Amino acid sequence: MLIVAIVAVPVVRSLVLGLASPEILATIVAPDSSRGVGAIAAVLAACAVLIGRTRGPVVPSPFLTEFLAGSYLARSDTLRRPFLISVTVLALAAVTVSGIVIGARLLGGPTAAIPAALMVLGSIAYSGVLAVLWLVGQSCPRRITIPLAIVILGSAVAVETGVDIVLLATPWGWLALLWESLGPAAPVPWWPVIALALSPLVFLAAPALLNNLRSPEIMAQARRWQSIGTLVQTGDIAGASGALRTPPTRGRHCRISFTGPLPIAILQRDLGSARRFPARTTLGSLALVGAGWLNAQTASATDGIDWVMALAGVLLAYLAAGVWCDGLRNANENVGPSSLYGRSALTMIGSHALLPGLACLLLGSIGAIAAVPGGAPIGVLPWWMLVSVFIALVRILDCAKGPMPIGLLLPVVTPAGDVSILNVIAWQADALIIVLTTAGGLSVLASTAGPEAAIWLTAGIGIVAALAGRRIRALGN
Incomplete structure (x- = not known):
């Protein structure tokens, strides 16, 4: 109480x-x-x-x-x-x-x-x-x-x-x-x-x-939700969300053609994997379209509502992009000093990042374009392209995070009690915090100061890309 x-x-x-x-x-x-x-x-x-x-x-x-x-x-x-x-x-x-x-x-x-x-x-x-x-x-x-x-x-x-x-x-x-x-x-x-x-x-x-x-x-x-509760208590949110997915039953006999350069072959493989989850893929695609529409509505919304639109749009886009990140997660889980495919970790993860990046860009652009006849300015389309690149990079950053450091579970004694749970929450939600504060906040600013917001978001893209590359190199060593 x-x-x-x-x-x-x-x-x-x-x-x-x-x-x-x-x-x-x-x-x-x-x-x-x-x-x-x-x-x-x-x-x-x-x-x-x-x-x-x-x-x-x-x-x-x-x-x-x-x-x-x-x-x-x-x-x-x-x-x-x-x-x-x-x-x-x-x-x-x-x-x-x-x-x-x-x-x-x-x-x-x-x-x-x-x-x-x-x-x-x-x-x-x-x-x-x-x-x-x-x-x-x-x-x-x-x-x-x-x-x-x-x-x-x-x-x-x-x-x-x-x-x-x-x-x-x-x-x-x-x-x-x-x-x-x-x-x-x-x-x-x-x-x-x-x-x-x-x-x-x-x-x-x-x-x-x-x-x-x-x-x-x-x-x-009962067994699934017991395992999910255990994973959440230990801080493995990614594992808990993965336990929610039921094993695929479709597409077992579908042939996936691996033609062209390595990035194109991996893109074909990831598309074939997404095809095995038709309902999940459809809902994620519709959510990305809705995220683009919400983000575009920020430019014409009134004060107060624009923040709701912007934060809801980028949050929905980040969550929906996870539908297309199965290959990206698998690539990060198999990163090591020796590669099964004879390619570097950066090459494999970058190739698997093509699908979530293209999904955010193309599907979200459909929603942004749909908002233009309703009063949104045409400038929302290039802005969404920047936002989609940023969200895809944050997804790479989150997937390359690795297991939670055990040191975060050590007690942090304060007059208010043990606040070590705050370290765990911050570590688990760092990607959400980055997306909401950067992409969400700058989406509101873009309606009044578009060039300045674009410059700041471009700088954010560079910083997130550098952090993601650092994490990937650390996983590969």
Whole structure:
């Protein structure tokens, strides 16, 4: 509780005050903001269905899975407790998010008290719907969950365009109608209130869904997430993220032609590897397009929103570029004094860096060009080219980092206690910090001082390239 009082309360207060700023509040209280709320809620529902296959709401420890799920007892009885824990976590998250946003509205201007309270209660009820959809994603096969997620995403588009029947007939539409009633003169729509109040009835399907869970799948998730937790505790974030990937099942018989010079042959090999993960590659590609669009929108965004756009764009680009970095990671893991291919470490890593660099450049440029008709200046395209080169180099720098030095785990005694965890966090997040502070900050500056920002980013590219080369040479020795 002391940690919550010291850390969480100031963070929540800062978020409320930040959202209550005039620039951001104007977006929150806009007349069409309810459509955005409904669309976001629908996207969350689709994500809950899809995430269930990777990490469902019912993931006990391997021992409990073997002891309880492997018994002859009904899974609706043995697995009820972990499911209720996940439901509680979602409800607390819903209260926190809705409370922060509504608190900003209350600080920023007149907001009806009864609709605000109903919005918080509606968010709690909607979290129950998300929990059941999450369980559906874990319990049902892909032939059911993927079409269901596609239908939900289609309804998100319908909510954004204002289709009345979707607003009246879906839980995310009811949430949008409640948000619309937060205005001081808006009437309270009792239909979505009653519908959301009855939405916990979806928990009646939970016993059947729990009984439909299969022990091998629960055990696979339990072992995977136990290993991920162990890797995170030891500071191996890269290994933890790698454990999230399921082994490929496609492309086993596809022939990869190694023609041309070594960089072109390695590029063909990396493309063939990415082809074996079609869903992951598609999502990463779409994320890079979205990152380019967000970065381009920074130039035309208002004060406050531009920082959100810039930081979200470069962060999304850095994370999405990781989809194309499997060959780069493999090259760094196999670096040593003697090379299997008879080439230097710098040559091999540089050849494997072609694919993530080209992916950032080409896919992000599509998003940047798409933002030009909406009001973004044409100069966002060359700026994104610089940003994409910088992000690709930071990816090389991060992949060449090697194992965490054991010295970072030594105690650092201060009057506030042992703060050695800060060294571990800084070592793990150094690439994110570099991307957010350099590429994100300069993207905001580029809208007003383009040449100066380009010069600074070019200097950053040179510094990161030098640091990456130093790390690669150290790994090769």
